[in-house]
Amino acid sequence: MRTNFCFILLFVLQISIAKAQKPEPVYGIAKQFQTNEWYTQQALLWKTETEKNPLNAQAWEYYYRANRNLLVCSGKNELMVDGMTDSLQGIMNKMGQLIPETFEYNYLIYYNGIYNGDREKYFPYLLKAYSIDSTKTEIYADLVVQAETNGNAIKKKEYLNKWYHLNEMSPGILNWDYNLLMSVAKDGVLITNGDNDTFPAWMLQEVKNIRTDIKVINLSLFLLDDYRKALCNELGIKYLEIDYNKITSTEQLNTIIGEFLMKNIKKRPLYFAESCDPTYYKTFEDSMYLEGLAFRFNEKKYDNIPVLQKNMEQKFLLDYLQISFSNDISKEIVYNCNSNYIVPMITLYDFYTEKKENEKAEHYKTMILAIAETTNMKTEIEKYFNNKK
Numbered sequence: 001m002r003t004n005f006c007f008i009l010l011f012v013l014q015i016s017i018a019k020a021q022k023p024e025p026v027y028g029i030a031k032q033f034q035t036n037e038w039y040t041q042q043a044l045l046w047k048t049e050t051e052k053n054p055l056n057a058q059a060w061e062y063y064y065r066a067n068r069n070l071l072v073c074s075g076k077n078e079l080m081v082d083g084m085t086d087s088l089q090g091i092m093n094k095m096g097q098l099i100p101e102t103f104e105y106n107y108l109i110y111y112n113g114i115y116n117g118d119r120e121k122y123f124p125y126l127l128k129a130y131s132i133d134s135t136k137t138e139i140y141a142d143l144v145v146q147a148e149t150n151g152n153a154i155k156k157k158e159y160l161n162k163w164y165h166l167n168e169m170s171p172g173i174l175n176w177d178y179n180l181l182m183s184v185a186k187d188g189v190l191i192t193n194g195d196n197d198t199f200p201a202w203m204l205q206e207v208k209n210i211r212t213d214i215k216v217i218n219l220s221l222f223l224l225d226d227y228r229k230a231l232c233n234e235l236g237i238k239y240l241e242i243d244y245n246k247i248t249s250t251e252q253l254n255t256i257i258g259e260f261l262m263k264n265i266k267k268r269p270l271y272f273a274e275s276c277d278p279t280y281y282k283t284f285e286d287s288m289y290l291e292g293l294a295f296r297f298n299e300k301k302y303d304n305i306p307v308l309q310k311n312m313e314q315k316f317l318l319d320y321l322q323i324s325f326s327n328d329i330s331k332e333i334v335y336n337c338n339s340n341y342i343v344p345m346i347t348l349y350d351f352y353t354e355k356k357e358n359e360k361a362e363h364y365k366t367m368i369l370a371i372a373e374t375t376n377m378k379t380e381i382e383k384y385f386n387n388k389k
Contacts, residue, residue, distance in 0.1 A: 023049055026065040028138070029072060030195035031170075032329050036073055040083035042066040047085050050094075057095075057104040064091045064108055068115070088112055103132040107139055114142070137168035141199055148202075149227040160199075160206040169200060172334030175320045176293070177201045180273055181211040182315040183292025188269040189215045189235070190294060191261065193276045196337060215268070219276065222257065237264040254279040262287075262297050270297045274340040290347060292316065293340050305351055308344055321367060335374040342368055342377065346384070353388070 023045035026034075034042075046063035049056060067084045074081040079089075086094075092112050095105045107129035113122030126142055140163035147156035163169065177200035184190050192198045198218045204210040215235070222228050223242070232239045240260045247253050258280030261270060271294040272281055281288050281297065288295040289304035292311040296304070312318075321338065328334060345364045352361035365385060372381040 021045065023059075023062065026062040026069065027329070028065065029069055031333065033332055034069075036070060036083055039066045039070045039073070043070065043083065043085045054098050057099050057102040060091070060095050060099065061104040061108060064088065064095075064112075067091065068112075088115070101132075103129045103136055106132065107136070110142065119146070134162065135166060137163060137166050140166075141195065144199060144202065145221065149221060149224055151230055156202070157206045160203045164203050164207045169203060170328050170330035170334060171326045172320060172324060172328055173330060173337060174200050174204065175317060176334065176337040176340075178204055178210065179316045179318070180293040181205075181214060183294040183311055184211070184214050184271050185269040185291075185296070187213050188271050188296075189217060189261075189265055191270070191272045191276060191280070192216055192218050193273060194218075194220070196333060197273045197275045219257065219280070235265060236267065251279045255283060259283060271295060272297070274343070275337070290344055292344055305347070308347060309351075312344060312348060318367075321371065335371075338371050339375045339377060341371055342381070345371075 023042060026039070026042050026046070043063065043066035046059050046066055049059035050063055053059065063085075067086060068088055070083045071078075071081055071088065079087045089112070092105075092109055095102075095108065099105050106125045110122040110126040110129065113119070113125070123146060126139065126146070129136070130139055130143065140159055143159040144156055144163070147153075147159060173196050177197065180197060181190070181201055181204060190201070192201065198216060201216050205212050205214070205216070217231060222231065225242075228242075229239050240257070242253075242256070247256075254277055258272075262281065262284050271291075272288070274290075274293050274295065278285075281295065284297060287297055287299050289298055289302065289307075290296075291304055291307045292315075321341070324331075345368045349361050349364040349368065352358075352364065368381060369378075369385075372378045
C-alpha cells in the first residue's frame with residue numbers, strides 16, 4: 001500500500017509540474033490581473049512557443065502581452081524592465097517579418113502604437129485586424145474609443161452590440177456597472193475612471209437601453225483636446241485649455257479637471273464614480289454626497305441617506321454578490337469592483353444600527369463581511385465591527 005501511495009504522489013507531482021510549465025492565455029490587466037512572477041514565467045514559456053513555431057500568431061500575441069503587462073505594471077518609462085524577455089518593439093519587428101498579414105500582428109502594431117501615444121496614425125492597422133477577424137474580442141475596446149472620440153454614435157453602437165453578443169464581457173462587471181448607473185439621478189453626468197467603469201456602462205446603455213439619459217465621460221479620454229472640446233460643446237460649457245508645460249504632477253492635473261467640471265456643469269447633476277481617484281474632487285470634498293456607487297457633487301447640504309437607501313434597496317441588483325453561476329476569468333477584477341460597495345453599505349449599517357433596526361443592520365454587516373472576504377480588507381473590516389461592540 002505504501003508503494004502504491006508513493007507512486008500516486010509522484011504521479012500527481014509530475015502532473016502539477018507539467019501544468020506549472022504550460023503556457024496560459026495572457027490578457028490585458030483590465031480583464032485579468034496576475035503577479036509579475038506569473039507574467040515573467042509566461043513570457044519565457046510563450047517565447048519558447050514562438051521558437052517552436054515562428055508562424056504561431058496566437059503565441060506571439062500572448063508573448064507580447066506578457067512582456068507589455070510587466071512594463072505597464074512597473075510604471076516605468078523604459079524599453080525593458082526586469083522579467084521582460086524582449087522589448088515591445090523588438091517583438092513587433094519579429095512579427096512584422098514572420099506574420100505581417102495576421103490579425104494578431106495588425107492588432108498589436110496598433111496596440112503598441114497607442115502605447116507610444118499615436119492613436120490616429122495606427123488606426124488603419126486596427127481596421128485591417130477587424131476586417132481579418134471581427135470575432136476577436138480584444139479589438140472592441142479600441143474600436144469603441146475611436147468611434148466615441150470621433151463622435152460617431154452609429155459605429156459606437158454597432159461595436160458595442162457586436163462586443164456584447166460575443167459573450168466576452170464579465171457578467172460580474174456588467175452587474176456592477178448596472179448598479180453604478182442606477183446610482184445617478186435622471187439626466188446626470190457620470191465621470192468614470194477606466195475600462196471597467198466605462199465600457200460596460202456604455203454597453204448597457206447602447207445594447208440594453210439602460211439609463212440612456214446619463215452622459216458617461218471617461219477621464220482618460222477627457223485629456224484628448226479635440227474630444228474635450230466636443231464634450232464641452234455638447235454640455236454647453238466653456239472649453240478647458242490644458243497647458244501641460246505648467247503641470248507638475250498627476251494630482252495637480254486631476255485637481256484642475258475636477259474643479260473645472262464642478263464649476264461649469266451646473267445644468268445637470270454631476271457624479272464621480274466611486275472608482276475615480278479622490279484627488280479629482282479633493283478641494284470640494286465637503287460637497288460630495290454618496291448615493292450608491294457614485295458621489296454626487298452638490299453645493300447645498302442635503303440628507304443623502306434616503307437617496308442611498310432607495311438606490312441600494314430598490315434599484316440595485318445585488319443577488320450576484322451572494323452567488324455567481326458563471327466561470328468568470330475576471331473574478332479578481334470583479335472582487336476589486338465590488339469593494340466599492342463597502343462604504344455605502346457601512347453607511348447604511350451605521351444608519352440602521354443607530355435607528356435600532358437590527359435586522360437590516362445585520363443584513364448589511366453580513367454582505368460587507370462577504371465582500372471583504374474576497375479582498376484584502378477582511379482584517380480592517382473585522383476591526384471596524386469589533387470596535388462597534
